[in-house]
Amino acid sequence: MPAKTISATVAAIATDDKAAVLAQLRARVLPCAKCPNLANSRTQVVFGVGDPAAQLMFVGEAPGADEDEQGEPFIGKAGQLLTKIILTMGLSRETVYIANILKCRPDTPGQSAGNRKPTPAEMATCKPYLLEQIQIIQPRAIVALGATALEGLLGKTEGISKLRGNWQQFEGIPLMPTYHPAYLLRNQALSEKRKVWEDMLLVMEKLAMPISEKQQNFFLRA
Numbered sequence: 498m499p500a501k502t503i504s505a506t507v508a509a510i511a512t513d514d515k516a517a518v519l520a521q522l523r524a525r526v527l528p529c530a531k532c533p534n535l536a537n538s539r540t541q542v543v544f545g546v547g548d549p550a551a552q553l554m555f556v557g558e559a560p561g562a563d564e565d566e567q568g569e570p571f572i573g574k575a576g577q578l579l580t581k582i583i584l585t586m587g588l589s590r591e592t593v594y595i596a597n598i599l600k601c602r603p604d605t606p607g608q609s610a611g612n613r614k615p616t617p618a619e620m621a622t623c624k625p626y627l628l629e630q631i632q633i634i635q636p637r638a639i640v641a642l643g644a645t646a647l648e649g650l651l652g653k654t655e656g657i658s659k660l661r662g663n664w665q666q667f668e669g670i671p672l673m674p675t676y677h678p679a680y681l682l683r684n685q686a687l688s689e690k691r692k693v694w695e696d697m698l699l700v701m702e703k704l705a706m707p708i709s710e711k712q713q714n715f716f717l718r719a
């Protein structure tokens with residue numbers, strides 16, 4: 498009998514078993530040293546957080562300094578804004594799943610502060626882990642946060658401002674590209690906040706979530 502493909506095997510995972518399968522994957526990823534520079538510079542691998550059976554998954558770029566220190570994605574300033582967005586949708590960090598394209602903080606040799614974008618080679622090396630996370634969780638929708646997440650997931654480099662708000666597909670799962678919350682911290686314009694919120698309204702609609710009038714009208718000028 499031919500061996501089952503990973504996705505066929507994973508497709509059979511019952512909701513109750515997803516936590517265990519995800520924990521096994523986590524145990525494999527934590528000691529990863531495929532990128533020796535990152536394995537040497539990181540404090541820890543930042544695997545992901547949330548509900549192993551989440552309907553909605555957020556994918557960012559890579560851990561920053563705070564995430565590297567605490568081992569959890571999106572807990573720095575940008576993460577706090579993402580958490581607010583999730584709460585405003587009527588969800589929580591516990592009911593969605595949050596992960597990154599890269600599980601290690603990109604090293605910045607010779608620099609005392611700041612981040613750097615993951616290289617295409619680093620993204621390609623780490624992507625199979627994210628793919629397995631997605632195959633286990635099987636979310637009904639994915640939000641790609643920013644241009645790097647979009648590039649890492651779909652290989653699209655057209656730019657996030659062109660593609661945000663337009664449904665894409667990743668392995669048959671609807672994928673919504675939107676701006677990274679760090680962009681909203683840099684650009685405080687109401688119009689940009691509204692764009693991200695409109696993208697989240699599309700996600701809520703896709704998941705058949707209730708949308709209140711208050712939610713519908715967030716960031717609209719009076």
Ligand code: URA
Pocket residue numbers: 557558559560561564569570571572573575576597
């Ligand atoms: N930015 C990201 O893309 N991911 C994190 O986990 C934190 C900041």
